[in-house]
Amino acid sequence: MPEDSLYSLLDDPHFLSQTDQPSLQLSSFQFDGTNFLQWRQEIIRALLSKNKVGFITGDCSCPPPADKKHNSWIRCDILYNVSAKTLWADINERYGQLNVLDLYALKKELSNFSQDTRSLLDYYGKIKNLCLEVWANSTLVP
Known part of the structure; x- marks a missing residue:
């Protein structure tokens, strides 16, 4: 297969690699209703790496049935009569407030956090996570 064809195949959101399996866990921790912002960031990062984020943003919409990519879109999107975009919007509406x-x-x-007896590495990691949580809660970037 020519190199250009391989890159165009990998750039196609309809392409399913061997690692795109329904049972694949995308996040390192389970969503429990209280960790939505962190979970959402991990899911978006995972979908970006697999070139599938367009399914939840709507950028990769369902082609008409006559289109040759219609069946591959259905394979990549969520079945059960709801699209990934609809499911993502519902989850964001419910938990993203x-x-x-x-x-x-x-x-x-x-504001009260201090290094105390923590190592510099532990202190930096904790303060970075706190800053990210504050930022995520303040902006709620989709």
Whole structure:
């Protein structure tokens, strides 16, 4: 297969590689209803790496039935009469609401956080995670 053909195949969101399996776990931790922002960031990162994020953003919409990519779109998207975009919007609507009490608690924890006896590496990791949580709760970037 020519190199150009391989790159064009890998850039096609309809392409399914051997690692694109329904049983594949995309996130390192399970969504439990309280860790939505971190879970969402991991899922988006995983979908970007697999060139599948267009299915949840709507950029990769369903081609008409006569289109030769229609069946491959169905294989890549979610079945059960709901699209990945619809499912993603429902999850974001349900769990992506800004919780001002959580944001206040995070900001308070961040402002009171000190290195104490932690190593510099532990301190940096913890403060970075707190900053990311505050930012994610403040902006709610889709």
